[in-house]
Amino acid sequence: MTIDASHDPALQSWVESANAADTDFPIQNLPFGRFRPAGHDEWRIGVAIGDQVLDLRATGLTDHTDMNRLMALAPDERRALRRSLSAGLQWGSAQEKAWRAALFVASSVELGLPCRIGDYTDFYVGIHHATTVGTLFRPDNPLLPNYKWVPIGYHGRASTILASGQPFTRPRGQLKAADAAPRLALTQRLDFELELGLFIGRGNRLGEAIPITSAEEHLFGIALFNDWSARDMQAWEYQPLGPFLSKNFASTVSPWIVTMEALAPFRRPFVRPEGDPQPLPYLDSEANRHAGAIDIELEVRLQSRAMRESGIPAHCISRSNFADAAYWTAAQLVAHHTVNGCALTSGDLFGSGTLSGPRPDQAGSLLELTQAGKQTITLPGGEVRSFLEDGDSIALVGNCSRAGFRRIGFGRCEATVEPSPAMG
Amino acid sequence: MTIDASHDPALQSWVESANAADTDFPIQNLPFGRFRPAGHDEWRIGVAIGDQVLDLRATGLTDHTDMNRLMALAPDERRALRRSLSAGLQWGSAQEKAWRAALFVASSVELGLPCRIGDYTDFYVGIHHATTVGTLFRPDNPLLPNYKWVPIGYHGRASTILASGQPFTRPRGQLKAADAAPRLALTQRLDFELELGLFIGRGNRLGEAIPITSAEEHLFGIALFNDWSARDMQAWEYQPLGPFLSKNFASTVSPWIVTMEALAPFRRPFVRPEGDPQPLPYLDSEANRHAGAIDIELEVRLQSRAMRESGIPAHCISRSNFADAAYWTAAQLVAHHTVNGCALTSGDLFGSGTLSGPRPDQAGSLLELTQAGKQTITLPGGEVRSFLEDGDSIALVGNCSRAGFRRIGFGRCEATVEPSPAMG
Numbered sequence: 001m002t003i004d005a006s007h008d009p010a011l012q013s014w015v016e017s018a019n020a021a022d023t024d025f026p027i028q029n030l031p032f033g034r035f036r037p038a039g040h041d042e043w044r045i046g047v048a049i050g051d052q053v054l055d056l057r058a059t060g061l062t063d064h065t066d067m068n069r070l071m072a073l074a075p076d077e078r079r080a081l082r083r084s085l086s087a088g089l090q091w092g093s094a095q096e097k098a099w100r101a102a103l104f105v106a107s108s109v110e111l112g113l114p115c116r117i118g119d120y121t122d123f124y125v126g127i128h129h130a131t132t133v134g135t136l137f138r139p140d141n142p143l144l145p146n147y148k149w150v151p152i153g154y155h156g157r158a159s160t161i162l163a164s165g166q167p168f169t170r171p172r173g174q175l176k177a178a179d180a181a182p183r184l185a186l187t188q189r190l191d192f193e194l195e196l197g198l199f200i201g202r203g204n205r206l207g208e209a210i211p212i213t214s215a216e217e218h219l220f221g222i223a224l225f226n227d228w229s230a231r232d233m234q235a236w237e238y239q240p241l242g243p244f245l246s247k248n249f250a251s252t253v254s255p256w257i258v259t260m261e262a263l264a265p266f267r268r269p270f271v272r273p274e275g276d277p278q279p280l281p282y283l284d285s286e287a288n289r290h291a292g293a294i295d296i297e298l299e300v301r302l303q304s305r306a307m308r309e310s311g312i313p314a315h316c317i318s319r320s321n322f323a324d325a326a327y328w329t330a331a332q333l334v335a336h337h338t339v340n341g342c343a344l345t346s347g348d349l350f351g352s353g354t355l356s357g358p359r360p361d362q363a364g365s366l367l368e369l370t371q372a373g374k375q376t377i378t379l380p381g382g383e384v385r386s387f388l389e390d391g392d393s394i395a396l397v398g399n400c401s402r403a404g405f406r407r408i409g410f411g412r413c414e415a416t417v418e419p420s421p422a423m424g
Numbered sequence: 425m426t427i428d429a430s431h432d433p434a435l436q437s438w439v440e441s442a443n444a445a446d447t448d449f450p451i452q453n454l455p456f457g458r459f460r461p462a463g464h465d466e467w468r469i470g471v472a473i474g475d476q477v478l479d480l481r482a483t484g485l486t487d488h489t490d491m492n493r494l495m496a497l498a499p500d501e502r503r504a505l506r507r508s509l510s511a512g513l514q515w516g517s518a519q520e521k522a523w524r525a526a527l528f529v530a531s532s533v534e535l536g537l538p539c540r541i542g543d544y545t546d547f548y549v550g551i552h553h554a555t556t557v558g559t560l561f562r563p564d565n566p567l568l569p570n571y572k573w574v575p576i577g578y579h580g581r582a583s584t585i586l587a588s589g590q591p592f593t594r595p596r597g598q599l600k601a602a603d604a605a606p607r608l609a610l611t612q613r614l615d616f617e618l619e620l621g622l623f624i625g626r627g628n629r630l631g632e633a634i635p636i637t638s639a640e641e642h643l644f645g646i647a648l649f650n651d652w653s654a655r656d657m658q659a660w661e662y663q664p665l666g667p668f669l670s671k672n673f674a675s676t677v678s679p680w681i682v683t684m685e686a687l688a689p690f691r692r693p694f695v696r697p698e699g700d701p702q703p704l705p706y707l708d709s710e711a712n713r714h715a716g717a718i719d720i721e722l723e724v725r726l727q728s729r730a731m732r733e734s735g736i737p738a739h740c741i742s743r744s745n746f747a748d749a750a751y752w753t754a755a756q757l758v759a760h761h762t763v764n765g766c767a768l769t770s771g772d773l774f775g776s777g778t779l780s781g782p783r784p785d786q787a788g789s790l791l792e793l794t795q796a797g798k799q800t801i802t803l804p805g806g807e808v809r810s811f812l813e814d815g816d817s818i819a820l821v822g823n824c825s826r827a828g829f830r831r832i833g834f835g836r837c838e839a840t841v842e843p844s845p846a847m848g
Contacts, residue, residue: 119583124665137664144663149606150598154665155579155672159543159767160630169631171764174574174704182573184706184763206584206674207593207845233764239568240561241548241578242666248579249764250630280598282608339608340595340657340673341844343583420765421631 003264006030006086009406013089014096015103017050024399024409025049030085031221031256031411032056033114034067037104043112045070048256048411049089051106058102059088059095067115071201071220072346078201078220082261111255113163114223115199115347120161121337122195122227122247122351123153127327129356132368137235148276151283151328151336156227156351157248164413168250170390170420173233186420187230187246189373190388193354194300194364194396196322197225197253198330200348207341212285215334216260218344222296222330224254224396224413225351231367231387253349254396254413262408266400267291268323282339283332292329296322296410298355298398300364304383305391312380314395318369320362325355390419425640425688425715430454430510433830437513438520439527441474448823448833449473451513454506455645455680455835456480458491459533467536469494472680472835473513475530482526483512483519491539495625495644496770502625502644506685535679537587538647539623539771544585545761546619546651546671546775547577551751553780556792561659572700575707575752575760580651580775581672588837592674594814594844597657606660610844611670613655613797614812617778618724618788618820620746621649621677622754624772631765636709639758640684642768646720646754648678648820648837649775655791655811677773678820678837686832690824691715692747706763707756716753720746720834722779722822724788728807729815736804738819742793744786749779814843 005011006028012019013027025031025048035046035053044065046053056062061084062070073081088095124130127147134142146152162168170190176182201220204210210218227247234246270292278284298321301314328336333350354364363369366387369377376384388394398410429435430452436443437451449455449472459470459477468489470477480486485508486494497505512519548554551571558566570576586592594614600606625644628634634642651671658670694716702708722745725738752760757774778788787793790811793801800808812818822834 119581121581121668122665134664146600146606146660146663149600150661152661152665152668154668155581157543157545157579157766158582159769159772162630169765172633173764176570176573181701182570182704184704206586209596230764236570237574237576238664239570240558240662240666241546241576242664244545244576244578245761245764245766248766277605280606280608337669340597340654340669341593342581342669342672345583348583 006082007265007405009404012091013049014091014093015050015052015089017052020050023050024411026406026408027086027089028406029258029262029408030082031258031262032067032070033255033257034112035104035109036112037109047085048106052103053106053109054099055102055104059099061085068347071115071199072203074202075217079261082259111163113161113253114255114257117158117161117349118345118347120156120158120349121153122156122353123151123333124353125151125326125328126354126356126364128325128358129354129364129368132356132363136367136372151333153337154242160248161251161253161349162415164252164254165415167416167418169418171230171249172420173230173245174236175232176236182236187232188387189231190417191229191231191366192300192388192394193227193229194298194318194320195225195227195354196296196352197223198333198350198352199223199257200344201346203345204338204343206343209341210334210338212283212288212331212335215331218334219260219330221257221259222263223257224398224410226252226394226396226413226415227351252413252415254411256411258408258410263294263400265402265405266295268293268295270329279332282335288329288331292331293323293326295402296398296400298322298396301395301397302379303393304379304389306383307379307381310381315380317377318361318363320355320357320364322355324357326352388417390417392417425684425691427688430506431689431829433828436515437473438515438517439474439476439513441476444474447474448835450830450832451510452830453682453686453832454509455682455686456491456494457538457679457681458536459528460536461528461533471509472530476527477530477533478523479526479528483523485509492771495539495623496627498626499641503685506683535587537585537677538679538681541582541585541773542769542771544580544582544773545577546580546777547575547757548777549575549750549752550778550780550788552749552782553778553788553792556780556787560791560796575757577761578666584672585675585677585773586839588676588678589839591840591842593842595654595673596844597654597669598660599656600660611654611656612811614841615653615655615790616724616812616818617651617653618722618742618744619649619651619778620720620776621647622757622774622776623647623681624768625770627769628762628767630767633765634758634762636707636712636755636759639755642758643684643754645681645683646687647681648822648834650676650818650820650837650839651775676837676839678835680835682832682834687718687824689826689829690719692717692719694753703756706759712753712755716755717747717750719826720822720824722746722820725819725821726803727817728803728813730807731803731805734805739804741801742785742787744779744781744788746779748781750776812841814841816841
């Protein structure tokens with residue numbers, strides 16, 4: 001990925017909040033999402049800048065409001081759009097006066113799903129997560145023999161992917177205790193999963209694989225993603241075809257897609273641990289080895305209802321990093337998903353899988369943090385948790401930083417667990 | 425389900441081909457699909473009648489061309505539409521003159537996917553299939569302990585579901601022989617799966633389960649469905665999260681959705697084998713026990729390229745029946761899928777899973793018919809098959825018959841395997 005003038009850390013914007021040191025959205029970021037002002041039904045394409053949202057069509061840089069169409073732009077066109085946005089938002093830009101009329105205060109508008117999600121695939125790139133969870137579900141066989149060869153993934157449900165902030169109710173399903181018959185009950189082991197969501201830009205035609213050398217041309221960008229999970233339902237239902245109702249009741253995605261262009265300064269070499277098999281040729285390239293990983297710091301924050309009511313801020317329960325957690329790169333996922341000719345479409349979403357770091361306190365789920373409920377974590381205020389309680393909210397946050405560059409952030413991916421209505 | 429005057433076997437249509445004894449589409453059927461005449465881009469809603477397609481909007485019975493919107497009609501409205509279609513197409517109807525102008529010769533128009541498919545779930549209701557395949561993949565553990573409690577299902581890929589007649593290419597993927605490292609190669613074990621596709625009509629709201637007592641109100645109807653599978657890829661990739669690239673390269677659906685109303689005369693009691701556990705209450709109802717099963721005769725026909733070129737007709741390689749093959753009913757699938765609050769949407773597709781009958785010659789896949797390639801089947805003309813070869817076409821057909829009623833059919837679900845282009 002090319003680092004160009006749009007990443008210059010000296011760039012300042014006439015949107016003053018974008019120049020604050022702690023903003024997620026300086027002029028070096030420019031993520032895309034969908035918003036609508038109060039009283040309007042139709043979604044518009046927005047660009048986050050400081051504490052404002054820029055209405056893209058109102059700038060004249062596009063003539064439509066279809067985010068999926070924008071995402072399907074050719075990479076050159078995307079890069080040109082980024083340069084135009086960067087130039088127009090810079091301090092001293094001739095567009096300032098016209099574009100001021102295209103700004104909305106972010107807190108005053110509704111932020112929706114960033115695009116229409118056609119198909120959603122969840123991968124499993126977190127090797128520390130796969131190993132720890134494998135130990136819990138299959139003690140004698142934690143990491144299966146295919147893991148280091150195949151970027152394991154499976155299809156998920158698109159209709160229940162929710163915008164950040166949208167609550168969902170505790171699901172019920174079949175639970176089975178060791179010595180009892182299964183029964184229908186509310187999940188007692190509700191969990192989050194710290195993931196990233198990779199959004200597809202340009203699609204491919206059915207039957208035409210995307211080679212790894214052009215895989216990143218098909219990636220539009222990355223958001224935060226929480227794949228809520230009911231562990232007790234999962235344990236009983238998942239064999240032989242994989243998780244189903246334990247996952248498809250809700251997933252939450254953050255409103256802003258940070259583009260691959262914005263992430264260019266934060267790329268890292270992608271190195272396999274010594275002794276591991278080399279990737280098959282269709283999953284290997286020099287560019288992928290040189291800069292396939294992305295350095296994204298991630299954090300999980302929990303706030304219970306009691307904490308909220310007492311004014312206690314959300315408590316960090318885990319910190320991780322995409323580059324340390326992932327055994328496969330974004331480019332490898334695109335190449336693998338299409339090697340059989342599978343057609344991807346603009347707006348498709350890849351979940352990364354749970355991004356647990358190597359240390360126990362870097363785990364991306366309560367299943368790991370509490371060793372399947374055998375331990376508890378203590379919250380400020382004294383409450384303890386093994387799994388999520390009604391009223392708990394989970395917020396994922398993320399950011400990229402590197403000496404010589406402006407820090408960029410991902411915003412928030414947050415939702416609250418609501419109690420289930422009485423069973424019918 | 426109510427049997428009303430629209431099922432009267434004495435009813436004749438002014439569309440003469442609909443009165444032929446061997447038509448799939450007599451006036452007692454009236455399935456819905458999407459078609460477009462040559463030179464037109466937009467899909468229209470059609471009703472199959474004999475060898476003709478009736479343009480629904482041109483009859484004045486709807487004012488739009490959106491099949492998904494039609495499918496979302498309330499059940500009373502759907503039934504009223506069926507009655508109007510039946511009356512208008514009857515011999516002596518006052519509509520004959522006007523509606524003749526709304527007819528197209530079926531062979532002259534393009535038949536597409538019957539609707540936009542939002543989310544696609546594949547179930548696994550075929551207990552004989554699950555047992556046989558379980559024996560091949562897990563000899564010591566063929567039918568897992570959850571099978572008779574949980575209607576096992578998993579999410580599939582919607583973007584690669586193809587209209588009948590659309591070819592696809594042999595996929596490549598990772599294959600692994602027992603004592604060798606995995607390699608990328610074209611599948612050597614390409615298979616079909618004989619399934620039915622259940623289409624959702626009205627959806628439900630996130631968080632609101634559909635009780636089994638109203639589950640069928642949310643089903644629009646049933647089509648034929650072929651879930652093409654690459655068995656060698658499947659064996660290597662499917663643990664622990666289920667099949668992925670071995671399935672998502674292509675699935676084929678037939679053009680016509682036979683409505684639940686049309687199927688009313690062919691319902692059967694749904695009886696669990698003695699000694700099996702009773703379904704949990706959310707999967708049980710008197711109506712489901714009384715008439716949850718549907719008597720649909722199914723058949724698989726294979727025609728190789730050589731047979732096609734020699735004029736040898738497609739050869740029947742298996743016969744089965746939905747009612748004999750399925751351990752779970754359509755209503756149970758809807759109730760199970762939503763018990764956790766998962767939102768279904770009009771146009772969602774449920775694959776039934778492979779519908780193998782109890783006898784070996786009733787198997788719904790080559791995996792079963794050839795015992796994972798250990799045996800071969802011989803085709804007319806002398807060719808043998810263990811799995812599918814390039815140029816082979818598979819056609820699924822189905823029909824319902826019962827003394828005192830007109831036979832109704834499902835049309836054809838057909839596609840041909842094309843050779844893969846040279847590997848890039």
